[in-house]
Amino acid sequence: ATASLGERTRGDFPILQRTVTDQETPVIYLDSGATSQKPQEVLDVLQSYYERTNSNVHRGAHTLSREATSAYEAARDKVAHFVHAFSRNEIVFTSGATEAINLVAQSYGRANLVAGDEIVLTVAEHHANFVPWQLLAQEKNLKLKFVHLDPATGGIDVNELEGYLNEKTKIVAFQHVSNVLACINPVKEIVQKVRSHAPNAAIVLDACQSLPHMVVDVQDLGVDFLAASGHKMCGPTGIGFLWGKEQLLNEMPPWKSGGEMIDQVTLESVTFQAAPGRFEAGTPAIAQAIGLGAAIDYLQKIGMKNIELYEHELAEYLYEQLQTVPGLTLLGPTDPKKRAALCAFYHESIHPSDLSTFLDMDGIAVRAGHHCCQPLHAELGIPHSARASCYFYNTKEDIDALIASLKRTVDFFAGLNNAADEADDDF
């Protein structure tokens, strides 16, 4: 049989050969929603940069600085091409999606929203796309509205959106893919609805959990801003980016200030670079940006469509196999075809942290907690959940190991409960 994409690529990732228990079997990493692993190609580029090219960018007139500058700006070109930006100037490097969204809230938000204006979010947003808007709303006395979940599908009820939109809606910010529900929001339909019912709204897309996993084309989607993190798409930590329409970016006031982002500084005044330089104060994360460029090269070699198709298989298999574990409730859409390759779940009597600890003892890495989505967990009536999240380097055998370990864990706790019941009966 043809080797799966996971079988063909897992050897590219040194860390996936590591064992984390006293058993010989390598770690089964099912926490890519938190951060992805890094292929050798990216690791080599980072090493080579520091060995051969390291220098500060945009300033020095010497060879190393010129080489570092062209490598850094080539990374920007790669990101621009990857998201099909209208222009390379629309790519602002940040430390990650969190910083990208904060930039929009504090620069665009402060300059364009006034008391009484409205921001529409969903209850499922990650805190990175929730708290910056809460703080802006507190600062400027704005109204926050939240699109809720559709109980029938387990996903976000975008039909509810229309009723929240009006002339005062100035921001509509939502995730492309949920890091907990696994739902894939219909971005183009949402954009159409917002454009027709909220003409003054800027649309901010949190693409953290979509960009690593599928083709994302900002021109096709029609949004105004997009935020993403490099570390979730085979890149190093410390790099992400904001894509924004060039005209919007150039109308926005600077955010962080200092060197690089200025044009002229005198004792009396200061003028600024145009985008993207305006928003890149200080020495940037040069190596990290170049590493992200190498990650994009790696992903493009595999093909984002191939990754998307393979992860559909993993998504369905993961969801269907988790349904065979007694006592589990799975979060998110009930149609496996409408899910990304992650699944959050909870057990009727076993704490998610106990589940993840027992899985860890079997060398399986999942996450337990609220996944920076406390409002969503409150909406679901649960304090936390466990979550398995896949990437293209995972295999169905990884999921089989997860399921087997979960069933052993559930049996173990059932045995404990039975023993406790018997002890009670003896009294």
Ligand SMILES: Cc1ncc(COP(=O)(O)O)c(CNc2co[nH]c2=O)c1O
């Ligand atoms: C949908 C979504 N938005 C924003 C972020 C923030 O990204 P950062 O700035 O790179 O941290 C995350 C990270 N999500 C997770 C990080 O750890 N577990 C997660 O699910 C995310 O999943």
